[in-house]
Amino acid sequence: MLPKLPRESLIELCRKMFLIRYFEEALIGLHNEERFKGHYHVYIGQEATGVPAISCLGVGDYLFTTHRNHGHLLARGADPRRLLAEILGRRDGYNKGKGGSFHTNVTSLGFPQTSGVVGGIIPLATGAAYAVRAQKTDRISVCLFGDGALEEGAAAESFNMASLWKLPVLYLCENNGKYGQGKAAGTARSSTMAVYPLTDLPAGYKIPAQQVDGTNAGAVHGVVSEAVKKIRQGGGPQFIEAQTVRWPGGVTNWPVVPIATDAAIAWDVTSVPEAEREWYRDSDPVLIFxxxxxxxKQVSREEISEIQQGILGVVSQAVEFAFDSPYPNSETALEDVFA
Ligand SMILES: Cc1ncc(C[n+]2csc(CCOP(=O)(O)OP(=O)(O)O)c2C)c(N)n1
Ligand SMILES: [Mg+2]
Known part of the structure; x- marks a missing residue:
C-alpha cells in the first residue's frame, strides 16, 4: 500500500529509503575494509517504518532515537556527509566527532539526545513531552525504540506517567523480531519479551496501542499520521508497534551485506544468494516500496534507476567528505562537555 501522498512526496520517500540503504551498505563496506574501527548498528530492513513515520512530523517536534539512529536522522533530513563524519569521529561531524554512531545529536532537526543505552530515551522522550505541554505549544515528542527496550523498567515507568498526565508523546516501537520469523500481525514475537503481543504492555497502562506492518510504507504512514493528529489534539500518548523481518545481513554482531541492493532485484531475485533470497523477495521494505x-504507475523503472544512481553519488560524496575531515585536536577534548 502506498502512502496517500502526492507523487512528488512519494518520490521523496523513495529517495530517503535508498539513501538510508546505500549509506548503511557503504558504512559496512568501509568497516570491512578497516577504514574505521568501533561498533555500530545499521537501519537496513526498517526503512519503510522510519521514513514514512518521520515524514508525518512537524518541524518543531522532538525525536529520540537509539543505537540504530542513522536511518532516523537521514529520514529527518540529516546531511549524510556530516552524519558519516560523526560516525568516523571527525571534526565536521554533527557533534565534532565526539558523539559517534551511538550518540549523534542533531538539535537543529529536533534530536536533543540519542542514546545507545537500550530504553534510555523512553523517559527522556516522556520528559520532553511534559516540557512541550508545560510550554503550551502544539509540539509532540516521538520516541523511536526497539522491542528490546520494553524490557527496561524505565519503559513501564514512562508509560505510567505519560498515561496519567496525558502527555503528547508517540511511542513507536520497531519490532524487528528474530531472524527467520514472520511478521504477520500478531505473530511476530520479540526475542526478549515475555509480554505478547507487545501492545499489551502499553495497553495495560491505558495507552491506545496498535500493530502495523513495518514493511508497508502506506500502512505506517496511515497509522502514524492518525496517531500524531490525535496526540496534537490533546488525546494523550499513543503506542505503535511496527513489525519488520530482521535483515539477514544483521543477525551477527558485525553486519555483512549479502548483496548490494539494486532496484533490479525488485523484479528478479535470482542474483541474490539462495539463503537470503526470501528476505529480499518478500520482506525488503525498499524493494517492496x-x-x-x-x-x-507513479514512476517508471527507468526513473527508479536514475534515483538509485543519484543516491549512490550522494553517498560517495559523503564518504569523500568524511575522510577529508580531520580528527578533532586533542586540545578540544574538554570542550563541549558538562563536567
Ligand atoms: C541497557 C542496555 N542493555 C544492553 C545493551 C546492549 N545492547 C545493545 S543493542 C541491544 C539489543 C536491543 O534490542 P532492540 O531494542 O530490540 O533493538 P534492535 O537492535 O533489535 O533494533 C542490546 C541488548 C545496551 N546497549 N543497553
Ligand atoms: Mg529488536
Whole structure:
C-alpha cells in the first residue's frame, strides 16, 4: 500500500529509503575494509517504518532515537556527509566527532539526545513531552525504540506517567523480531519479551496501542499520521508497534551485506544468494516500496534507476567528505562537555 501522498512526496520517500540503504551498505563496506574501527548498528530492513513515520512530523517536534539512529536522522533530513563524519569521529561531524554512531545529536532537526543505552530515551522522550505541554505549544515528542527496550523498567515507568498526565508523546516501537520469523500481525514475537503481543504492555497502562506492518510504507504512514493528529489534539500518548523481518545481513554482531541492493532485484531475485533470497523477495521494505511505485504507475523503472544512481553519488560524496575531515585536536577534548 502506498502512502496517500502526492507523487512528488512519494518520490521523496523513495529517495530517503535508498539513501538510508546505500549509506548503511557503504558504512559496512568501509568497516570491512578497516577504514574505521568501533561498533555500530545499521537501519537496513526498517526503512519503510522510519521514513514514512518521520515524514508525518512537524518541524518543531522532538525525536529520540537509539543505537540504530542513522536511518532516523537521514529520514529527518540529516546531511549524510556530516552524519558519516560523526560516525568516523571527525571534526565536521554533527557533534565534532565526539558523539559517534551511538550518540549523534542533531538539535537543529529536533534530536536533543540519542542514546545507545537500550530504553534510555523512553523517559527522556516522556520528559520532553511534559516540557512541550508545560510550554503550551502544539509540539509532540516521538520516541523511536526497539522491542528490546520494553524490557527496561524505565519503559513501564514512562508509560505510567505519560498515561496519567496525558502527555503528547508517540511511542513507536520497531519490532524487528528474530531472524527467520514472520511478521504477520500478531505473530511476530520479540526475542526478549515475555509480554505478547507487545501492545499489551502499553495497553495495560491505558495507552491506545496498535500493530502495523513495518514493511508497508502506506500502512505506517496511515497509522502514524492518525496517531500524531490525535496526540496534537490533546488525546494523550499513543503506542505503535511496527513489525519488520530482521535483515539477514544483521543477525551477527558485525553486519555483512549479502548483496548490494539494486532496484533490479525488485523484479528478479535470482542474483541474490539462495539463503537470503526470501528476505529480499518478500520482506525488503525498499524493494517492496519501489515495486509498488512502479505497479501503481507513479514512476517508471527507468526513473527508479536514475534515483538509485543519484543516491549512490550522494553517498560517495559523503564518504569523500568524511575522510577529508580531520580528527578533532586533542586540545578540544574538554570542550563541549558538562563536567
Ligand atoms: C541497557 C542496555 N542493555 C544492553 C545493551 C546492549 N545492547 C545493545 S543493542 C541491544 C539489543 C536491543 O534490542 P532492540 O531494542 O530490540 O533493538 P534492535 O537492535 O533489535 O533494533 C542490546 C541488548 C545496551 N546497549 N543497553
Ligand atoms: Mg529488536
Amino acid at each position: 519501489i515495486r509498488e511505485l512502479v505497479e501503481k
